[in-house]
Amino acid sequence: MESKYHALKERAWAANMEIPRRGLAIYTFGNVSALDARAGVFAIKPSGVPYEQLQVEHMVVVDLEGRIVEGTLRPSSDTRTHLVLYRNLKGVGGIVHTHSTYATGWAQAHLPIPIYGTTHADHLAEDVPCTEVMSAEAVERDYEMETGQQILECFRHRDPLHTPMVLVAGHAPFAWGETPEKAVYNAAVLEELAKMAFITRGIHPEAARLPDRLVRKHFERKHGPRAYYGQK
Amino acid sequence: MESKYHALKERAWAANMEIPRRGLAIYTFGNVSALDARAGVFAIKPSGVPYEQLQVEHMVVVDLEGRIVEGTLRPSSDTRTHLVLYRNLKGVGGIVHTHSTYATGWAQAHLPIPIYGTTHADHLAEDVPCTEVMSAEAVERDYEMETGQQILECFRHRDPLHTPMVLVAGHAPFAWGETPEKAVYNAAVLEELAKMAFITRGIHPEAARLPDRLVRKHFERKHGPRAYYGQK
Amino acid sequence: MESKYHALKERAWAANMEIPRRGLAIYTFGNVSALDARAGVFAIKPSGVPYEQLQVEHMVVVDLEGRIVEGTLRPSSDTRTHLVLYRNLKGVGGIVHTHSTYATGWAQAHLPIPIYGTTHADHLAEDVPCTEVMSAEAVERDYEMETGQQILECFRHRDPLHTPMVLVAGHAPFAWGETPEKAVYNAAVLEELAKMAFITRGIHPEAARLPDRLVRKHFERKHGPRAYYGQK
Amino acid sequence: MESKYHALKERAWAANMEIPRRGLAIYTFGNVSALDARAGVFAIKPSGVPYEQLQVEHMVVVDLEGRIVEGTLRPSSDTRTHLVLYRNLKGVGGIVHTHSTYATGWAQAHLPIPIYGTTHADHLAEDVPCTEVMSAEAVERDYEMETGQQILECFRHRDPLHTPMVLVAGHAPFAWGETPEKAVYNAAVLEELAKMAFITRGIHPEAARLPDRLVRKHFERKHGPRAYYGQK
Numbered sequence: 001m002e003s004k005y006h007a008l009k010e011r012a013w014a015a016n017m018e019i020p021r022r023g024l025a026i027y028t029f030g031n032v033s034a035l036d037a038r039a040g041v042f043a044i045k046p047s048g049v050p051y052e053q054l055q056v057e058h059m060v061v062v063d064l065e066g067r068i069v070e071g072t073l074r075p076s077s078d079t080r081t082h083l084v085l086y087r088n089l090k091g092v093g094g095i096v097h098t099h100s101t102y103a104t105g106w107a108q109a110h111l112p113i114p115i116y117g118t119t120h121a122d123h124l125a126e127d128v129p130c131t132e133v134m135s136a137e138a139v140e141r142d143y144e145m146e147t148g149q150q151i152l153e154c155f156r157h158r159d160p161l162h163t164p165m166v167l168v169a170g171h172a173p174f175a176w177g178e179t180p181e182k183a184v185y186n187a188a189v190l191e192e193l194a195k196m197a198f199i200t201r202g203i204h205p206e207a208a209r210l211p212d213r214l215v216r217k218h219f220e221r222k223h224g225p226r227a228y229y230g231q232k
Numbered sequence: 233m234e235s236k237y238h239a240l241k242e243r244a245w246a247a248n249m250e251i252p253r254r255g256l257a258i259y260t261f262g263n264v265s266a267l268d269a270r271a272g273v274f275a276i277k278p279s280g281v282p283y284e285q286l287q288v289e290h291m292v293v294v295d296l297e298g299r300i301v302e303g304t305l306r307p308s309s310d311t312r313t314h315l316v317l318y319r320n321l322k323g324v325g326g327i328v329h330t331h332s333t334y335a336t337g338w339a340q341a342h343l344p345i346p347i348y349g350t351t352h353a354d355h356l357a358e359d360v361p362c363t364e365v366m367s368a369e370a371v372e373r374d375y376e377m378e379t380g381q382q383i384l385e386c387f388r389h390r391d392p393l394h395t396p397m398v399l400v401a402g403h404a405p406f407a408w409g410e411t412p413e414k415a416v417y418n419a420a421v422l423e424e425l426a427k428m429a430f431i432t433r434g435i436h437p438e439a440a441r442l443p444d445r446l447v448r449k450h451f452e453r454k455h456g457p458r459a460y461y462g463q464k
Numbered sequence: 465m466e467s468k469y470h471a472l473k474e475r476a477w478a479a480n481m482e483i484p485r486r487g488l489a490i491y492t493f494g495n496v497s498a499l500d501a502r503a504g505v506f507a508i509k510p511s512g513v514p515y516e517q518l519q520v521e522h523m524v525v526v527d528l529e530g531r532i533v534e535g536t537l538r539p540s541s542d543t544r545t546h547l548v549l550y551r552n553l554k555g556v557g558g559i560v561h562t563h564s565t566y567a568t569g570w571a572q573a574h575l576p577i578p579i580y581g582t583t584h585a586d587h588l589a590e591d592v593p594c595t596e597v598m599s600a601e602a603v604e605r606d607y608e609m610e611t612g613q614q615i616l617e618c619f620r621h622r623d624p625l626h627t628p629m630v631l632v633a634g635h636a637p638f639a640w641g642e643t644p645e646k647a648v649y650n651a652a653v654l655e656e657l658a659k660m661a662f663i664t665r666g667i668h669p670e671a672a673r674l675p676d677r678l679v680r681k682h683f684e685r686k687h688g689p690r691a692y693y694g695q696k
Numbered sequence: 697m698e699s700k701y702h703a704l705k706e707r708a709w710a711a712n713m714e715i716p717r718r719g720l721a722i723y724t725f726g727n728v729s730a731l732d733a734r735a736g737v738f739a740i741k742p743s744g745v746p747y748e749q750l751q752v753e754h755m756v757v758v759d760l761e762g763r764i765v766e767g768t769l770r771p772s773s774d775t776r777t778h779l780v781l782y783r784n785l786k787g788v789g790g791i792v793h794t795h796s797t798y799a800t801g802w803a804q805a806h807l808p809i810p811i812y813g814t815t816h817a818d819h820l821a822e823d824v825p826c827t828e829v830m831s832a833e834a835v836e837r838d839y840e841m842e843t844g845q846q847i848l849e850c851f852r853h854r855d856p857l858h859t860p861m862v863l864v865a866g867h868a869p870f871a872w873g874e875t876p877e878k879a880v881y882n883a884a885v886l887e888e889l890a891k892m893a894f895i896t897r898g899i900h901p902e903a904a905r906l907p908d909r910l911v912r913k914h915f916e917r918k919h920g921p922r923a924y925y926g927q928k
Contacts, residue, residue: 022258026486026656027649028694029583048694077685077693099583101656105663108580109671116340118403119261119331139677143685170674171582185259192258192333198663199337199430207341210402213371221309221375229309230260230280254722348804350867351725351795417723424722424797431801431894439805442866445835453773453839461773462724462744490718490888491881492926493815512926541917541925563815565888569895572812573903603909607917634906635814662895 008036009059012043015180020051022188030098031076034180046073084148089160094180096187099172102194107167116200120193121218130167165190240268241291244275247412252283254420262330263308266412278305316380321392326412328419331404334426339399348432353450362399397422472500473523476507479644484515486652494562495540498644510537548612553624558644560651563636566658571631580664585682594631629654704732705755708739711876716747718884726794727772730876742769780844785856790876792883795868798890803863812896816889817914826863861886
């Protein structure tokens, strides 16, 4: 009999396979999960399995208490971070964690990615935020949970669907979206923004941010109530 | 019955497909249009459709008043910028807008790309110009029209066929040419010039521009009245 | 009759072929060896043979005194470096030498790669060490042996399985592991760490190292006695 | 009847096709020639023909007076530069001109590429030399001839087979070798050296050159009278 989570696992698997295809990770440096909000479960990549060997059946289904509902492999070691985010970020249906090269470069510098241009403003209306470096106390507690908490701390006054990405200081990026496909898209966009900003800063270390008027215009062209980008 | 714009749409489609092939854009970050000057219409990419799914029939045909003449999809959100340019830049038969990585890096720095070498001078005889950042008033008016106006402002004393590319400050590049194929070629060349200039500036921040004598020599070797590059 | 070293040679060959596939070397700029500790021999790439032409039978089997045990081609000119390392680095079963671009960039700067983030700490708990530049006396002696000696000097107080990589100053990286496959993995990870660190330093020349608490946490998550990354 | 230059043209064609395969040029930004020293002719790429369309029969055969001996297309606009080099650089059997990205970045900075490491010393025992910027008088004379003259000026006290590459200031690199295949190899090595040196300089702007003792050791390991790299 087929698993009742088959469709969810397939979707999580396909989103995971986009990670190496888009050049967002080598080996096992990333993971994607897909939420079924109604069922209260998400499917996630197993820990340490390289993408070349990844099969739909390898996906692990976990409920929002962190219990494995289906699957024989150990889920990603970052599962509890995904868990904390799903529990708290309303409307999020997919989460991506990668160590994509340029975004990680910024995370390692503990710096937000400045909103230098409209490519950035087309996707979020502010710098890509960067968390604090985790305290010794938090590291001692439940590390993966605390990674999620730090992201939440950073999003206390932010709308996660308007700013669907974050840098974890000293670590690497997380991105998300209403669907797992959108989450992967946001992870790929983030890497491109990170590379463009690296280039801009290299050319002109004092480059100015995009003026607010243009940030708002571009963001609303795609995301505002009168958005007119794309097909209806 | 086949559309009388079929050939134009096919040409626009083929030129659009070069964008991802040349690595000039990810996802939907770019668009190409092809003009039929006699018919007074141009075919352009529909808004928000990824290249992998793009079909010839998706192309939207628009006249020089901005009215859709053929096509069921919404044209690129940048259509009115193309429109303004076709109306004012004599001899231009194809226009490309991308967010290619290095050219966008310079546009975000609000800096023209210095003419450091003969690769550059083979294609244009001056720095790649960069527009002003758009004023609040212009943003409030018709944003895409105004983007075109800013480019025109920048080309008031320039020959658009001699300088077939521009950076829109805080945004990204536009390139054009007598044909859509030539426009894509110019967009790819621009990205390469932008990368080379980034490297040169990284090695030597005070690098000098190519002396005028060499600029003129290279430009005229390819474009002057006694050009001797290529086949007749 | 088939060589009794066939399996070893095949393993060495497969590991060598990963080098161009992972983009770690052009032409002949790299070599991998695989040790059979029980037999006291290792199989290594022949000198100057491009990867496209490399066959299993080309592998040269050498004993730990440096005598060729099997093979008609000359072994890699770096063979004596591998030899010195196998003799002295306990538990190492595979060694990789490449001139991968970013790691070589750091080696040429005579600088260790700072441990800026968790991608790094997932693999080693300190900066990627960099040897001294070789003295005139050592160059005059047996150059390849001395390259090995310099690495050993650098590892006098290090556990080679905890820090499975090194930069040879003015030269390029070496990486190793318990198996040849793991050694290639470490070489690819090193190149990625080198690129990320280049980016971080470009963004923020005074970027801080990852705090110790996070270094230990990440390293132990994967390598400590209570490691919980990957499948059991 | 088959051309008596067929083998030469085929060899030149194959060497030209390596240029895009190795990522050394986009569109028509490069050309390779192959010399038949006995016949006193060389085969060279035609001007402005993209690599994707290049056929063996397109190759143009030119004698050492610059007369076309065979071929219906116009030869590369850089033909007279190749001519000057073949006439003066003894032992050279193939010449490559590209605008490869990193090497051109250095040429645009008018700076030789410092010999930072052994990858470099494996191929030449000094910095990659950079010519002077061409004077106004020379530009007015025969530009392509003068480009060759400038390279010769730079090689007055150099052995072209020991230093098989040069940067033409404000322009781009030339590389050569005893055969066209070796010339392409040197062009690809040059691009890699240029990229590595860019990275080293980015990490450490005051990085020291490789000490002489190591330069000599590595160069002689491959090229000296007692070379022991590669197969006999």
